[in-house]
Amino acid sequence: MSKNEIIPRSQWPFIEVLSDEHTRDLETVNVYVTKVEPKQTKQVLGFVQKHLPPLQNLEHCRRVRRTTLPDSNFELTLILCQENTISTEDIMKRASDQGLKEMIHIETVPVPKYAPLNRTQFEGWKHLWPILFREDTRQDPKFRPSDITAIENHLKAVTTLGSESAYARIVDPTDHQNKVIAEAADTRSTSHHPLHHAVMNCIDAVATLEKQHRGIETGGRPKRKVEEITDGPAEGGQKKTAYLCTGYDIYISHEPCAMCAMALVHSRIGRVFYNIPTKTGCLGTLYKIHSHSSLNHHYRVFRKETSSSSLSSTTTTTTLSGKEGL
Numbered sequence: 001m002s003k004n005e006i007i008p009r010s011q012w013p014f015i016e017v018l019s020d021e022h023t024r025d026l027e028t029v030n031v032y033v034t035k036v037e038p039k040q041t042k043q044v045l046g047f048v049q050k051h052l053p054p055l056q057n058l059e060h061c062r063r064v065r066r067t068t069l070p071d072s073n074f075e076l077t078l079i080l081c082q083e084n085t086i087s088t089e090d091i092m093k094r095a096s097d098q099g100l101k102e103m104i105h106i107e108t109v110p111v112p113k114y115a116p117l118n119r120t121q122f123e124g125w126k127h128l129w130p131i132l133f134r135e136d137t138r139q140d141p142k143f144r145p146s147d148i149t150a151i152e153n154h155l156k157a158v159t160t161l162g163s164e165s166a167y168a169r170i171v172d173p174t175d176h177q178n179k180v181i182a183e184a185a186d187t188r189s190t191s192h193h194p195l196h197h198a199v200m201n202c203i204d205a206v207a208t209l210e211k212q213h214r215g216i217e218t219g220g221r222p223k224r225k226v227e228e229i230t231d232g233p234a235e236g237g238q239k240k241t242a243y244l245c246t247g248y249d250i251y252i253s254h255e256p257c258a259m260c261a262m263a264l265v266h267s268r269i270g271r272v273f274y275n276i277p278t279k280t281g282c283l284g285t286l287y288k289i290h291s292h293s294s295l296n297h298h299y300r301v302f303r304k305e306t307s308s309s310s311l312s313s314t315t316t317t318t319t320l321s322g323k324e325g326l
């Protein structure tokens with residue numbers, strides 16, 4: 001394997017936690033169709049476009065399905081419109097008015113309700129009705145062998161360090177040494193502070209470093225205000241706003257809670273890797289906060305591939321997930 005080879009998704013030793021839209025199963029909606037003779041297709045299509053309700057949100061469905069018959073001939077089936085937009089009597093009346101009554105024989109068939117967002121959905125849904133899918137792999141995460149090794153090492157490290165309490169580590173992936181920027185454990189039990197989750201402590205540690213770097217007197221524990229240590233708005237096109245964790249990765253022993261997941265949104269973390277799902281986890285278990293459409297920053301989330309039974313079978317997880325969030 002060459003060191004610059006991009007590892008295919010199927011060979012990653014972790015999985016990406018995708019949005020519900022990316023993982024949903026086939027859902028269908030009924031449409032009216034009619035079989036058409038090839039030479040009548042244009043005429044029927046013209047009627048459909050002029051006299052029947054337009055297809056709403058079904059742009060991913062091809063209008064005409066071509067089916068090869070056993071005798072190597074083929075037949076064409078054409079979508080007239082969605083079932084819930086008009087009655088069959090009304091369709092036939094309109095067809096009759098246009099002199100097309102003999103050409104239209106209405107049937108109802110289900111078609112995929114949503115456009116496929118990935119190849120898995122496309123392959124699984126296209127048998128029902130021909131659908132359009134343009135694969136765009138430009139946005140896909142690209143991991144080389146060295147990236148995979150670094151990720152595995154960080155995940156192993158936080159899991160070892162987080163065997164007693166959850167542990168988090170923020171890393172700069174653009175640094176070729178994969179420099180650790182900050183790391184922290186969950187200190188709720190020792191500090192008696194309910195918000196001292198590992199992720200919050202780790203973000204605080206980055207804030208402290210940042211302030212030191214900028215020569216700001218912190219005077220103790222910094223307030224968790226990301227904005228005050230940003231570079232500010234772009235001026236003259238020279239500087240873009242840089243948030244606390246812009247471009248960084250975080251490795252966490254356990255799936256974070258809602259508060260930590262939101263803190264990672266606010267700090268503009270680039271990617272999240274975690275090892276063990278938790279009962280109150282909000283990056284895959286209870287919610288997928290990272291894919292929430294109302295948020296103005298979306299990070300990618302990866303978790304070590306574990307069977308779903310690990311939620312209860314791992315002693316550590318059972319102990320930790322009994323707590324109120326990680």
Ligand SMILES: [Zn+2]
Nearest residue numbers: 197257260326
């Ligand atoms: Zn938390």
